[in-house]
Amino acid sequence: MLKACYSIRMRAAERNPELGEKHISGGERIGSKSQIEPIVKQLLNKASNHSRGDADFIQITVEKIAPDQIQYMPPLEITTVEATSIEKAHSEARKILTSLGVSEHALNVAFHQLSSNQNLRGAIILNSKTGIRLDDRGQKGVRVSRIDWQDADGDFNERVREALALASKVANSPFTIAELCWSDDPDYVTGYVSNRDIGYVRITPLKREGCESGGRAFFVSDEVELDSYIDYLESVPVLIRRD
Ligand code: WAQ
Ligand code: MG
Numbered sequence: 001m002l003k004a005c006y007s008i009r010m011r012a013a014e015r016n017p018e019l020g021e022k023h024i025s026g027g028e029r030i031g032s033k034s035q036i037e038p039i040v041k042q043l044l045n046k047a048s049n050h051s052r053g054d055a056d057f058i059q060i061t062v063e064k065i066a067p068d069q070i071q072y073m074p075p076l077e078i079t080t081v082e083a084t085s086i087e088k089a090h091s092e093a094r095k096i097l098t099s100l101g102v103s104e105h106a107l108n109v110a111f112h113q114l115s116s117n118q119n120l121r122g123a124i125i126l127n128s129k130t131g132i133r134l135d136d137r138g139q140k141g142v143r144v145s146r147i148d149w150q151d152a153d154g155d156f157n158e159r160v161r162e163a164l165a166l167a168s169k170v171a172n173s174p175f176t177i178a179e180l181c182w183s184d185d186p187d188y189v190t191g192y193v194s195n196r197d198i199g200y201v202r203i204t205p206l207k208r209e210g211c212e213s214g215g216r217a218f219f220v221s222d223e224v225e226l227d228s229y230i231d232y233l234e235s236v237p238v239l240i241r242r243d
Helices: 035-049 086-099 106-116 157-172 226-235
Strands: 005-016 018-034 057-065 072-073 080-083 123-127 147-149 176-182 189-194 200-206 215-220 238-239
Touching: 005 035, 018 035, 018 147, 018 157, 035 057, 086 106, 086 176, 086 189, 086 200, 106 123, 106 176, 106 215, 123 226, 147 157, 157 176, 157 189, 157 200, 157 238
Parallel strands: 072 238, 080 200, 123 215, 147 238
Antiparallel strands: 005 018, 005 057, 176 189, 176 215, 189 200
């Protein structure tokens, strides 16, 4: 029999009576019963020592998942592009996304959102041609969840591991044309573009140090079945493993 698995999710926020809620951090992991405690500790630690601020609300959700529903997939290949300026890094990202079929207008929408939005909790889903935003989640966006590595992979730091797992799950959907991401953390300026053919292309610097805007945009094809796409991203458990 397969061992029971658990999805463990965290979200942390700073609550200000005048300004409302500021997103601090989130995290998604999958583990066996005996891994719940160390994973909860790691997520609490991630929420508590964060460059975006001091969390005064931390929510941790633990849910059992059916092991026979887990999908296994390999990670995308990693490459890194180092640019000499933010402008050059942006034009490199645009060039790659254009070559994958993302329209100039959709790129403008995505770059504008990621450059100006300081409080996005999930991803925005954009039609890759029209640039129209398809999800109706506002600042909440769509959170890719139930995602982790099958085994600890010592090759990367925690941030790269998380982002690579997420990008690999996103790229695995036939509706995904490409993804653009950079962090909303003020101390992290590297982001990436990814898809199933080009892999995970890290690009630096996509923003200036100290800046708290960032996010993720998933560019999708006209054929997208939005409900099943969002259900896959949020609910289908995925473990990343090398073949
Ligand atoms: N699902 C959807 N969107 C998410 C998720 C998720 N599970 N987690 C984060 N986001 C969105 C959300 O809008 C955040 O504000 C934004 O992405 C940035 O999240 O060197 O650290 O966790 O190879 O701050 C990428 C490069 C780092 C890593 C990305 O993102 C590397 C990063 P952060
Ligand atoms: Mg962040």
